[in-house]
Amino acid sequence: MMILADLPPIPVPASTLLIISSVLFVGTFAAALLGLRPLKQFILEREALYDKVLRGSLLLDVRPRSVTVLNAFLVAVLGAIGYLATESLLGMAMLGFLGIFAPKAIMKILRQRRLAKLEDQLVAGIQTLASGVRAGLNLVQSMELVARDGPIPLRQEFGHLLREYEFGLPLEEAMHHAASRIGSGDFRLLFAALHTHRERGGDLGETLDRIAESIREIQRLENRVKTLTAQGRATARWLGAMPAIVLLIIYFLVNAEDVKNLFIDDLGKLILLGIVVLNVLGFMWIRKIMAIDI
DSSP states (O other): OOOOOGSSSOOOOOHHHHHHHHHHHHHHHHHHHHHHHHHHHHHHHHHHHHHHHIISSOOOOOOOOHHHHHHHHHHHHHHHHHHHSSSSHHHHHHHHHHHHHHHHHHHHHHHHHHHHHHHHHHHHHHHHHHHHHTTTTTTHHHHHHHHHHSSSTTHHHHHHHHHHHHHTTTTTHHHHHHHHHHHHHHHHHHHHHHHHHHHHHOOOHHHHHHHHHHHHHHHHHHHHHHHTHHHHHHHHHHHHHHHHHHHHIIIIOOOOOHHHHHHSSSHHHHHHHHHHHHHHHHHHHOOOOOOOOO
């Protein structure tokens, strides 16, 4: 009986090889073309979000395309680290997937920090407006006082509002844009009260004093709630970070092979999926309990 290994190779005509190569080339090109349009749409949507946050909310002169390039580089680096650490495509995909959402998370943190500073400076800014009005200035001139002498980032926001007003936008509409751009209930309260005052009149200085007192009381209650829920929020953060910390400890201090098997073995992948699902559910549950709106 002839062994298969001893059989002579079957000659393949050059025309057949050419047809197979052409089919593979066309198939690869079609797959790349079909996947290019959704990818391009995804990139454009992300760049629109970057532009809205960086130039709209943070008032930073940063090109969205620069963030996209840095994001692609970060995904490549994290993917390479994931593959070198786990020696599996799953580890590479998991870290690369985290890199995709890293810019959005970083911009969210920057926006929250800026918003916290703005809200902390708002009461002092309203008092400056009230002092300017009592000194004989009108509302626009009092805003110019805040834009010139106020702390950063409050003076940046009032400066942007006044630039829109100088370019021909009505003051009420400029205040509406500022409230939407900042995204703070305290600023919406201030600009809504100023808009009402411009329509109905009255003592502007006294109105500003009442607004400052109301916002001060709201912020006092919010700080009280944050203090009472600080332990729960810390628990949620630790819960979210604990699986990754435990895996790193096992990888570097106990047995790296066991961690690699989680990303290679089918049972290990199932265990990882269960960890991720339960961790996300627990994190969202605690955050839901701790979310108290005043």
